Amino acid sequence: RKEVEQDPGPFNVPEGATVAFNCTYSNSASQSFFWYRQDCRKEPKLLMSVYSSGNEDGRFTAQLNRASQYISLLIRDSKLSDSATYLCVVKGVTGGGNKLTFGTGTQLKVEL
Amino acid sequence: NAGVMQNPRHLVRRRGQEARLRCSPVKGHSHVYWYRQLPEEGLKFMVYLQKENIIDESGMPKERFSAEFPKEGPSILRIQQVVRGDSAAYFCASSPPGGLGYGYTFGSGTRLTVV
Numbered sequence: 641r642k643e644v645e646q647d648p649g650p651f652n653v654p655e656g657a658t659v660a661f662n663c664t665y666s667n668s669a670s671q672s673f674f675w676y677r678q679d680c681r682k683e684p685k686l687l688m689s690v691y692s693s694g695n696e697d698g699r700f701t702a703q704l705n706r707a708s709q710y711i712s713l714l715i716r717d718s719k720l721s722d723s724a725t726y727l728c729v730v731k732g733v734t735g736g737g738n739k740l741t742f743g744t745g746t747q748l749k750v751e752l
Numbered sequence: 753n754a755g756v757m758q759n760p761r762h763l764v765r766r767r768g769q770e771a772r773l774r775c776s777p778v779k780g781h782s783h784v785y786w787y788r789q790l791p792e793e794g795l796k797f798m799v800y801l802q803k804e805n806i807i808d809e810s811g812m813p814k815e816r817f818s819a820e821f822p823k824e825g826p827s828i829l830r831i832q833q834v835v836r837g838d839s840a841a842y843f844c845a846s847s848p849p850g851g852l853g854y855g856y857t858f859g860s861g862t863r864l865t866v867v
Contacts, residue, residue: 681841682860683843683860683861684858685858686857727794738783738785738800738807738847739808740785740797740845740856742787742794742795742796742797744793
């Protein structure tokens with residue numbers, strides 16, 4: 641089983657739509673969780689951290705369910721510029737607790 | 753403040769040559785991480801270094817690959833006797849000491865092409 645699993649997509653949605661991505665992780669001792677965004681094979685960029693209480697940043701909402709080992713990202717009112725690959729990332733447990741483990745990413749295409 | 757700087761941005765090597773990839777972390781950051789992204793695949797952890805120490809090299813291939821982060825100067829990822837399968841994007845990230853809650857900032861990467 642992969643450490644971090646995501647549906648690869650692609651998710652093709654019209655502009656203005658709401659889209660949700662899900663991710664599961666295998667190690668229950670994982671300590672920190674993030675969503676990153678990657679455009680066209682450029683470097684990944686931190687989108688937001690994910691907390692059990694849920695957190696929101698503008699049109700983006702992230703949620704963590706530790707009991708189910710499940711992470712989600714909701715994007716409201718999608719923009720063309722949201723088209724990218726979204727990476728679910730888990731941190732901790734090995735290597736002194738500082739290693740990031742990436743999912744393979746979910747591709748989003750927002751269309752007119 | 754400059755972010756993580758990687759060079760070269762693009763590197764072409766013939767099979768059998770050596771590739772040296774450099775990463776200068778954010779000023780004040782003492783932790784460096786190297787990741788590899790093969791075409792059409794996700795990012796894979798390679799190695800985690802602190803100044804003069806390798807902390808976790810569980811993702812490094814056993815042969816031909818080595819990494820260092822000396823007291824002075826950038827971190828270096830070295831690939832000896834490159835093969836076509838080494839063609840990939842190599843990303844470096846850095847972080848300050850501690851702070852499990854922090855995400856990392858990545859450099860722009862080095863695209864290695866082996867011909």
